[in-house]
């Protein structure tokens with residue numbers, strides 16, 4: 212039986228661990244060839260590639276620090292090198308997943324923290340989307356999926372103001388770009404996770420984790436695989452009529 216994403220080339224940023232790794236594994240299981248981007252941990256990226264290969268899929272690890280000015284261009288340039296052949300000049304699915312957060316009162320935040328948040332969470336996502344959309348509009352099919360946050364349309368907690376500002380930007384960019392690309396066969400959607408058990412936000416039963424669980428209606432953290440399912444749904448060719456949607460997957464946090 213053919214798989215829904217066979218003959219598609221997917222790039223998942225920051226996919227050596229956490230939500231990104233789960234997305235890479237899931238898209239590969241749907242038949243896509245996957246670029247596993249990482250910034251600093253080749254061993255973990257190679258472990259994701261090995262997991263995909265073991266399950267009969269195809270992936271390559273590509274290093275690029277997306278917090279740096281040249282990171283997005285380096286990554287796009289590396290795609291043809293990693294895959295080439297029938298995928299030369301193509302990129303069918305872009306999942307902008309890499310992101311960072313620093314906690315603390317806004318009035319004590321530094322310029323470095325501002326740059327760190329915005330360079331990775333916003334600037335690199337916008338640049339990659341631009342380069343990817345140029346490739347996708349040439350073939351007339353594409354999926355850009357931005358991993359925002361339940362904090363992309365609400366601010367239920369203090370101490371994450373810069374992060375929330377970036378995720379609202381991701382939410383707005385997703386909607387605006389979907390309108391520009393609407394007639395091209397390329398859809399642009401977002402997935403907005405609530406608390407997901409990863410190294411960024413561990414379900415360690417500490418006070419922060421307890422608070423976050425209480426803010427959901429299901430009373431638990433989500434799993435990275437539950438975000439990957441939402442991404443696979445939006446990437447599916449059958450989702451062509453879903454465009455400009457920010458799909459919140461948060462256990463009822465923002466209900």
Ligand SMILES: NC(=O)c1ccc[n+]([C@@H]2O[C@H](COP(=O)([O-])OP(=O)(O)OC[C@H]3O[C@@H](n4cnc5c(N)ncnc54)[C@H](O)[C@@H]3O)[C@@H](O)[C@H]2O)c1
Nearest residue numbers: 225228229230250276277278309310360406407409411412
């Ligand atoms: N975990 C949550 O509760 C949660 C909730 C809402 C949104 N999100 C969003 O989901 C995405 C993934 O989060 P996660 O929980 O898996 O976090 P994580 O910290 O486990 O993973 C983040 C990934 O981004 C990569 N990354 C960090 N800096 C990078 C850089 N400069 N260049 C390239 N890659 C870089 C990391 O290597 C890692 O693979 C982020 O955008 C995050 O904001 C997470």
